[in-house]
Amino acid sequence: MSSFRPEFIHDIPRHWAEQSPQAPCLYEASGVLSYGTLWQRITATRDWLAAQGVGQGDRVMVVGENCAEMVVMLFACSALHAWPIQVNARLSPREIDGIRAHAQPLLTFFTNHVSDVAAAHAKRLGAQPTDCVALDSGFASLRAQEAPPRVSAAEARDVATLIYTSGTTGAPKGVMVPHAGLTIFARISAASRNLGPADIAYGALPLSHIFGIATVLMATLYAGASLVMRPRFDAADVFAALESPGVTMLQGVPTMFTRIMAVARESAQGVTGATAFPRLRYLYTGGAPLDPTLKRDTEAWFGQPLHHGYGITEYAGSLFITRMDAPRADCSAGYIVEGVEIRITSEAGEPMPVGERGQIRVRGPGVMRGYFRNAEQTAEALLPGGWLNTGDLGFLGEDGALFIVGRSKDLIIRSGFNVYPIEVESVINAFPGVRQSAVVGRAAADGNEEVVAFIETQPGAALDSAALEAYLRDSLAPYKRPAQIRVIETIPTTASGKLLKQPLRAMLDGAAVAA
Numbered sequence: 001m002s003s004f005r006p007e008f009i010h011d012i013p014r015h016w017a018e019q020s021p022q023a024p025c026l027y028e029a030s031g032v033l034s035y036g037t038l039w040q041r042i043t044a045t046r047d048w049l050a051a052q053g054v055g056q057g058d059r060v061m062v063v064g065e066n067c068a069e070m071v072v073m074l075f076a077c078s079a080l081h082a083w084p085i086q087v088n089a090r091l092s093p094r095e096i097d098g099i100r101a102h103a104q105p106l107l108t109f110f111t112n113h114v115s116d117v118a119a120a121h122a123k124r125l126g127a128q129p130t131d132c133v134a135l136d137s138g139f140a141s142l143r144a145q146e147a148p149p150r151v152s153a154a155e156a157r158d159v160a161t162l163i164y165t166s167g168t169t170g171a172p173k174g175v176m177v178p179h180a181g182l183t184i185f186a187r188i189s190a191a192s193r194n195l196g197p198a199d200i201a202y203g204a205l206p207l208s209h210i211f212g213i214a215t216v217l218m219a220t221l222y223a224g225a226s227l228v229m230r231p232r233f234d235a236a237d238v239f240a241a242l243e244s245p246g247v248t249m250l251q252g253v254p255t256m257f258t259r260i261m262a263v264a265r266e267s268a269q270g271v272t273g274a275t276a277f278p279r280l281r282y283l284y285t286g287g288a289p290l291d292p293t294l295k296r297d298t299e300a301w302f303g304q305p306l307h308h309g310y311g312i313t314e315y316a317g318s319l320f321i322t323r324m325d326a327p328r329a330d331c332s333a334g335y336i337v338e339g340v341e342i343r344i345t346s347e348a349g350e351p352m353p354v355g356e357r358g359q360i361r362v363r364g365p366g367v368m369r370g371y372f373r374n375a376e377q378t379a380e381a382l383l384p385g386g387w388l389n390t391g392d393l394g395f396l397g398e399d400g401a402l403f404i405v406g407r408s409k410d411l412i413i414r415s416g417f418n419v420y421p422i423e424v425e426s427v428i429n430a431f432p433g434v435r436q437s438a439v440v441g442r443a444a445a446d447g448n449e450e451v452v453a454f455i456e457t458q459p460g461a462a463l464d465s466a467a468l469e470a471y472l473r474d475s476l477a478p479y480k481r482p483a484q485i486r487v488i489e490t491i492p493t494t495a496s497g498k499l500l501k502q503p504l505r506a507m508l509d510g511a512a513v514a515a
Helices: 011-019 035-051 068-080 093-103 116-125 153-158 179-192 210-222 235-243 254-265 292-302 375-381 421-429 465-475 502-508
Strands: 024-028 031-034 059-064 083-088 107-111 139-143 159-164 174-178 200-203 226-229 249-252 282-285 306-310 341-345 358-363 387-396 402-407 412-414 417-419 434-443 449-457 484-487
Touching: 011 035, 011 179, 011 210, 024 035, 024 068, 031 035, 035 068, 059 068, 059 093, 059 116, 068 083, 068 107, 068 159, 068 210, 083 093, 093 116, 093 159, 093 174, 107 116, 116 139, 153 159, 153 179, 159 179, 159 210, 174 179, 174 210, 179 210, 200 210, 210 226, 210 249, 235 254, 249 254, 254 282, 254 292, 254 434, 282 292, 292 306, 292 421, 341 387, 375 387, 402 421, 412 434, 412 449, 417 421, 421 434, 421 449, 421 465, 434 502, 449 502, 465 484
Parallel strands: 024 226, 059 083, 059 107, 083 159, 200 226, 200 249, 249 282, 282 306, 449 484
Antiparallel strands: 024 031, 107 139, 159 174, 341 358, 358 387, 387 402, 412 417, 434 449
16 A cells, blocks of 8 residues: 555545455445446546546535545546536525535535435526436536537646635635645555555545545545545434444544534443443544543543544645554644644744744645635735645644644734633533533724633533632633633534634624523
């Protein structure tokens, strides 16, 4: 496996179709798809797309939820040097239409057979059943009224896919993800986890997200391992998959592990993951900062480390990963991966000393090629010398480990002091009865910012407000303490499970919430 150096992402499934055609690749509710059958479906879909006029430089959009068809379409487009655009069907009609208008796909597909929300979008837009024999009959399609302009041949061959950011603030941006970044990271990720053909990963992270595409899909297939493909995340289904077919790799964003641990707490007394699921050998979370309480509880129940990493949509794959042979007791994102360089800088770009917090800037083969049709924002993100301004804040420890302290746009300035929401959230999450929390800033009349905390409690738990306030007084400096705490039924998240803070800020502008 170490000598395998794919040039394009579709080289990965082709390699294993040639090497081990009978080996299992995708586990779905309908059955198991081998590498050989997957590649047959990819080539048949490639030829069908070409007959529909799809060629080098076109865009092809898939509005859906995880299924074999999304995987097939991803690699079939790659084989034509067209750009696949996987969009989560749970986005609103406004968001779907906005992405489609911006991306200008020649064809748009909908995974009606596994997703009621995709079917609703298809019906609204007048999509028709697809007659490609390699795709499910419920896979619907829609053609642009006029053929959109193609990107240049050089761009077409360089970029593997467009990933539209979640758009938590402003309009979503189309990130041009390079083949080189995905293929190199697939090898690095597989090696870092000792992935091999006997492994089975769990795949509920959306394929519209870089975590789902790079870490879950590409790394798993690069290793010749198999993937349990699920349209949506369901914590109860995770436990079923751990039993059969026997998942060995469990990866997800922190909110997924929060839901998993909620189900684990309801298990029969005395049962733990360590005894119930002996095949499970690797736990990993990324996509957001790791909370120490969640790490402690997850590791205690499963009896093994919860590994962590750091990556962003604008870089193909993780930039930092904790080491399997040296798990950390803290919530560091681990160590820099092969081929990546990092700088921690001031806002002006001046290097910060070790241990000092600053902006995270990176460069390497996975850096995006820019935001599609958005030169202004590309220029803001891609800096001279090939550096990418991530928009994240963090610092490096003495041993080179990276610690994430939050997003620059989420930083709260209180009485001239910096308040990092993740620090306050970590303290709140350790309080009994709290499932998770989200901290945002609210402008005060004097131009200052107040700290406001939203809390989602454990099922059936009643929050002791007086005890919580006393706990926060003992645990946080005065300027970090929330001026207001609001308990809500569910903290909103993106389709990939990241906390959504913009709706919470909107609540502060007058929307009613639970007391």
